[in-house]
Amino acid sequence: GENVGLHLPTLSVQEGDNSIINCAYSNSASDYFIWYKQESGKGPQFIIDIRSNMDKRQGQRVTVLLNKTVKHLSLQIAATQPGDSAVYFCAENWAETGANSKLTFGKGITLSVRP
C-alpha cells in the first residue's frame, strides 16, 4: 500500500511504553478537535475528539489534552502496541468569517512501535 507517512516526522517508541503525540493548531477560534489514525492504504480512522470547552478527554487507552492558551493538542496512548503503528493527524474545526466551518488537518506524525 501507499506510504502515507512519507517525509513526515517520526516518533519511535518501545512496545508497552506510553506515547505522546503533539500537535500545534493554527486558529484560536477553532471549536472542535479530532485525532485520526491512518494506516497504509486506508482512510483516516477516528480515534478521539474534544470540544473547546474541555481540556481533557479519555477513551480506551487514549487521552486527548487541549491547551487553548498555547493552541496545543496532544494525544497520549497508554501501553503502546504494534498495532498502533500508523500516521496520526490532528484536525481542527473552524470557520473563516462569513464562511461555513471546515475541518483542517495538520501535517501528521508517524508513530513507529519497536517490538
Added chain:
Amino acid sequence: DAGVTQSPTHLIKTRGQQVTLRCSPISGHKSVSWYQQVLGQGPQFIFQYYEKEERGRGNFPDRFSARQFPNYSSELNVNALLLGDSALYLCASSLATTTDTQYFGPGTRLTVL
C-alpha cells in the same frame, strides 16, 4: 453496519481527461465531505454537502465540482485533469455538520499521467 464506501479504488487517467468519483455515506448520515490527500500530507478539504446543498468549499479551482443525491450519496468530478491532481481522494460522512464526527472511507487513488 457498512462504513463509508468509495468507488473506484484506483483510477488512472491522462492529462486533460475528466474523472468522477463516488461515495456512499454511512446509513443515517446526511453530510458528505470530500478531501484530497497528496502523498506525505494531511487531507485537504474540498467540499462539504448537507441535504444535497453545498455547505463549504475549500481552496480548489472550479475544475472541481460535486453533488449530493437524494439518497445522500455523492459524486466528485474533476475536469481537465492535471498531473498535480494525482492524489488519494477521501470521502467522509457525518450526521450533519462538521462538528459531528466525520468517518472516512478508504479513498480512491487517482493517478494522472
